[in-house]
Amino acid sequence: QLQLVESGGGLAQPGGSLNLSCRAPGFTFSSHAMSWARQAPGKGLEWVAGVWSYSDVSGTYYADSVKGRFTISRDNSKNKVYLQMNSLKPEDTALYYCGKSRTIQARAVPTTSEGYNYWGRGAQVTVSS
Secondary structure (H helix, E strand, C coil): CCCCEEEECEEECCCCCEEEEEECCCCCHHHEEEEEEEECCCCCEEEEEEEEEECCEEEEEECCCCCCCEEEEEECCCCEEEEEECCCCHHHCEEEEEEEEEEECCCCCCCCHHHEEEECCCEEEEECC
């Protein structure tokens, strides 16, 4: 059974920074788009950021709510994807999940949950003063 494992997160003050990591062994990592999504209390799953890779090229996409503040990256040699979160706001408080795209993606990132077949258990991010 494929398992994605998130780590990092925690508590930050508004304007602060946090970093999330996701380890994703057990499949051809470099061929799949990877994304981060989040779920705040009482709300649905929100796609946040995604990254594809093809050969030695990669591309990133972001939700408008995090563009310019969050940076997604991946290390195919380690089967890991990262999310650097800067200028955090209280509305960023949520459980953050990393997800593996359902199909091999070349130069594309699914932005809805239907595009993913595996998610991790999540890492909590709380932004509060």
